[in-house]
Amino acid sequence: xxxxxxxxxxxxxxxxTTQHWPLPDAVAGCVAAGVPGIGLWREPxxxxxVERAAKLVRDxxxxxxxxxxxxxxxxxxxxxxxxxAIDEAAxxxxxxxxxxxxxxxxxxxxxxxxxxxxADAIAELAPYAEAAGVRLAxxxxxxxxxxxxxxxxxxxxxxxxxERFDPGIVGVVVDAYHVWWDDTVYAQIARAxxxxxxxxxxxxxxxxxxxxxxGRALPGDGCIELRRLREAVxxxxxxxxxxxxxxxxxxxxxPGEQVLAAAIDGYLREVA
Amino acid sequence: xxxxxxxxxxxxxxxxTTQHWPLPDAVAGCVAAGVPGIGLWREPxxxxxVERAAKLVRDxxxxxxxxxxxxxxxxxxxxxxxxxAIDEAAxxxxxxxxxxxxxxxxxxxxxxxxxxxxADAIAELAPYAEAAGVRLAxxxxxxxxxxxxxxxxxxxxxxxxxERFDPGIVGVVVDAYHVWWDDTVYAQIARAxxxxxxxxxxxxxxxxxxxxxxGRALPGDGCIELRRLREAVxxxxxxxxxxxxxxxxxxxxxPGEQVLAAAIDGYLREVA
Numbered sequence: 001x002x003x004x005x006x007x008x009x010x011x012x013x014x015x016x017t018t019q020h021w022p023l024p025d026a027v028a029g030c031v032a033a034g035v036p037g038i039g040l041w042r043e044p045x046x047x048x049x050v051e052r053a054a055k056l057v058r059d060x061x062x063x064x065x066x067x068x069x070x071x072x073x074x075x076x077x078x079x080x081x082x083x084x085a086i087d088e089a090a091x092x093x094x095x096x097x098x099x100x101x102x103x104x105x106x107x108x109x110x111x112x113x114x115x116x117x118x119a120d121a122i123a124e125l126a127p128y129a130e131a132a133g134v135r136l137a138x139x140x141x142x143x144x145x146x147x148x149x150x151x152x153x154x155x156x157x158x159x160x161x162x163e164r165f166d167p168g169i170v171g172v173v174v175d176a177y178h179v180w181w182d183d184t185v186y187a188q189i190a191r192a193x194x195x196x197x198x199x200x201x202x203x204x205x206x207x208x209x210x211x212x213x214x215g216r217a218l219p220g221d222g223c224i225e226l227r228r229l230r231e232a233v234x235x236x237x238x239x240x241x242x243x244x245x246x247x248x249x250x251x252x253x254x255p256g257e258q259v260l261a262a263a264i265d266g267y268l269r270e271v272a
Numbered sequence: 273x274x275x276x277x278x279x280x281x282x283x284x285x286x287x288x289t290t291q292h293w294p295l296p297d298a299v300a301g302c303v304a305a306g307v308p309g310i311g312l313w314r315e316p317x318x319x320x321x322v323e324r325a326a327k328l329v330r331d332x333x334x335x336x337x338x339x340x341x342x343x344x345x346x347x348x349x350x351x352x353x354x355x356x357a358i359d360e361a362a363x364x365x366x367x368x369x370x371x372x373x374x375x376x377x378x379x380x381x382x383x384x385x386x387x388x389x390x391a392d393a394i395a396e397l398a399p400y401a402e403a404a405g406v407r408l409a410x411x412x413x414x415x416x417x418x419x420x421x422x423x424x425x426x427x428x429x430x431x432x433x434x435e436r437f438d439p440g441i442v443g444v445v446v447d448a449y450h451v452w453w454d455d456t457v458y459a460q461i462a463r464a465x466x467x468x469x470x471x472x473x474x475x476x477x478x479x480x481x482x483x484x485x486x487g488r489a490l491p492g493d494g495c496i497e498l499r500r501l502r503e504a505v506x507x508x509x510x511x512x513x514x515x516x517x518x519x520x521x522x523x524x525x526x527p528g529e530q531v532l533a534a535a536i537d538g539y540l541r542e543v544a
Contacts, residue, residue, distance in 0.1 A: 109495045115455065144416040146453035147495050148478040153453050181418035181425050183387065206420040210482040223381045223419050 005034045011267055012037030012065040013260060014200065014245035015044060021256030023048045027060045029260050037065040039200075039243045040092060042085060054092045065241040066137070066173075066198050067094035071150075072102035073121040074114060082125050090132040096197045097129065098137050098173055103148040114151045119161045122170060130169045137197035138162050139173035142181075144212050155179050155188040162195045171197030174233055175245070177204060177216055180224040189232040196238040201226050201271050202246045209249070216246045218259075219266030226270045242271060277306045283539055284309030284337040285532060286472065286517035287316060293528030295320045299332045301529050305536060309337040311472075311515045312364060314357060326364045337513040338409070338445075338470050339366035343422075344374035345393040346386060354397050362404040368469045369401065370409050370445055375420040386423045391433045394442060402441045409469035410434050411445035414453075416484050427451050427460040434467045443469030446505055447517070449476060449488055452496040461504045468510040473498050473543050474518045481521070488518045490531075491538030498542045514543060 013030055015021075015038060021029065023044055030038055038057065045053045045067075057064055070085035072078060082099075089097040101118040104111060122136060129136050138158040141150035152158050158172040172195050179185045189196070203222030208215040219226055230242065244263040251259055285302055287293075287310060293301065295316055302310055310329060317325045317339075329336055342357035344350060354371075361369040373390040376383060394408060401408050410430040413422035424430050430444040444467050451457045461468070475494030480487040491498055502514065516535040523531055 104495050109497050111453070111495075111497070142416065143414060143453040144480065144484070147476055153455070157455050181383070181415040183425070183429050204419055207483040208416065208480070211479040212416070212484060223376050223383075225381050225383070 007268055007272055008034050008036065008264065010240070010242045010272075011035055011264065012039050012063075012241040012243040013263065014039035014066075014068070014243040015041050016068065017244055017246045017251065017263060018256040018259050019252040023053060024056060026256060027056055027062060029257050030062055031060050033260055033264060035062075035260070035264070037063040037241045037243075039066040039068060039245065040064055040094065041068045042088060045088065045092065050088050050091050058093065063241070064092050064094040065243055066096040066098050067092060069098040069100050069139075070136070071099035073118050074102040074105045078102075078121060079124070082121070083128060086125065086129050086132050086134050089134040094134065096135045096137045096171070098139050098198065100139050100141060101150045101152045103146065103151060111146070111151055115157070118152060119164075122161060123164070126165055126169050135168060135197050136170045137173045138170065139175060140178055142178040154182055155185060155192065159188060159192055159195060167194040171195045173198040173200060174229070175200040176224050176226055176229050177202050180204060180229065185229075186232050189229070189236050193236050196233055196236060196240075198243065199230070199233045199238060199240065200243045200245045201230070201267070202244065203266075214247050214249045216248050218246055218251065218262050219244060220270040221266070230271050242267070279540055279544055280306050280308065280536065282512070282514045282544075283307055283536065284311050284335075284513040284515040285535065286311035286338075286340070286515040287313050288340065289516055289518040289523065289535060290528040290531050291524040295325060296328060298528060299328055299334060301532055302334055303332050305532055307532070307536070309335040309513045309515075311338040311340060311517065312336055312366065313340045314360060317360065317364065322360050322363050330365065335513070336364050336366040337515055338368040338370050339364060341370040341372050341411075342408070343371035345390050346374040346377045350393060351396070354393070355400060358397065358401050358404050358406050361406040366406065368407045368409045368443070370411050370470065372411050372413060373422045373424045375418065375423060383418070383423055387429070390424060391436070394433060395436070398437055398441050407440060407469050408442045409445045410442065411447060412450055414450040426454055427457060427464065431460060431464055431467060439466040443467045445470040445472060446501070447472040448496050448498055448501050449474050452476060452501065457501075458504050461501070461508050465508050468505055468508060468512075470515065471502070471505045471510060471512065472515045472517045473502070473539070474516065475538075486519050486521045488520050490518055490523065490534050491516060492542040493538070502543050514539070
């Protein structure tokens with residue numbers, strides 16, 4: 001293993017970072033760059049074909065680190081959709097299915113009710129996921145998404161759910177973008193321990209764009225203490241992949257190879 | 273006292289809600305609407321003249337509920353500015369000076385350091401505020417403002433600072449918009465007790481606009497359980513004013529009288 005490859009041992013490209021890079025190109029790009037892992041998304045995988053995507057990635061020697069994403073438990077078809085997502089993760093060899101809980105149902109103000117529903121839904125899915133060999137990972141999203149995307153707003157809340165299960169069956173996602181502001185985050189990461197199923201990085205910049213979804217920056221371009229967070233998840237016992245996941249219209253407008261190179265550069269400088 | 277006036281007993285118009293309403297018009301509008309209190313902002317007050325504003329409000333029989341705002345402790349001139357803000361609050365008869373801590377210094381990632389600096393600065397200001405008869409109120413802002421406006425992101429954090437002081441000298445602001453998403457908010461409100469120096473309401477809607485500052489809605493137009501929060505601050509022992517504080521470009525574009533009427537309507541329906 002060369003020094004570069006060794007340094008990238010835990011690096012994984014989350015597919016959302018290179019939103020417009022066709023899957024075969026992204027896979028070839030990762031191989032060319034010495035990247036060992038890729039985090040996949042259900043929509044582009046479905047478009048390419050699940051079995052075909054599984055073969056493509058496997059033949060390239062890449063590890064699938066996560067599948068994004070299940071969840072959205074307030075949708076009417078949440079059960080069907082999540083069982084399907086678990087099947088897809090299994091078919092892809094993705095060890096982890098990321099769950100984003102969904103926000104409040106339209107017109108509802110009952111955030112406690114929505115939160116209870118998330119916990120109930122995960123309890124219902126857990127046996128199926130266990131049988132499929134797929135670990136469910138509850139992802140808290142930044143509180144600016146509480147109303148419309150994810151009522152699970154802190155790592156503490158995600159752990160309150162995940163700890164009801166064996167950590168091999170239900171874990172949590174630590175995404176630096178969503179948790180960096182929390183004054184209890186280091187205590188919660190220590191608490192999380194073997195429940196940490198995924199660690200994702202990108203960076204926080206302001207001003208946030210309209211809709212706030214696409215405001216993320218490449219690692220190193222913002223104000224998050226990424227290395228400190230990485231060291232904290234390591235100290236908690238996490239030895240798994242580190243996904244770079246950036247949602248940003250300007251980043252998406254650039255060629256995939258350039259974005260991957262910038263992600264690797266930021267990762268080596270600020271995270272590894 | 274008529275029924276309407278009785279129902280508005282705790283209502284206060286935060287001046288920011290009617291951003292473009294000249295102070296004399298806002299004061300006259302409050303009097304005409306039977307509103308007993310007004311929350312003032314330093315900038316428009318300075319423009320009108322502090323002593324002149326104090327006389328205007330006093331002569332109208334209005335109570336000044338808060339002065340917004342001090343804080344921004346990472347600015348070079350924070351000490352001078354905050355001592356001046358305390359003097360202004362005293363001159364206006366404002367019992368409470370709202371403190372928004374400020375975000376990270378430019379280029380800094382040291383959020384712990386910034387948070388320590390806030391606590392130190394408040395300790396430095398407290399004796400001066402006490403002597404002036406002005407209560408300092410630490411306001412946690414929503415975590416989407418942690419980087420650029422306020423490193424104090426939760427009520428728990430604000431209380432960690434305020435509890436070092438007599439509650440008559442340093443308290444906290446409970447602003448529904450900033451705290452509603454927090455699964456610990458009701459526990460923290462109960463903990464806050466007599467440290468609650470101000471209660472502010474508006475509502476949460478999505479999508480958030482670019483920059484996210486002006487995304488607030490009038491009470492009732494969003495998804496926050498405003499009455500539940502009001503009942504919680506009441507149960508914690510708070511009997512003071514309830515300020516409607518809305519930052520929203522569309523709201524600001526409407527005539528002040530209309531906005532005040534809508535704020536009163538939302539307050540009576542959703543808060544009182």
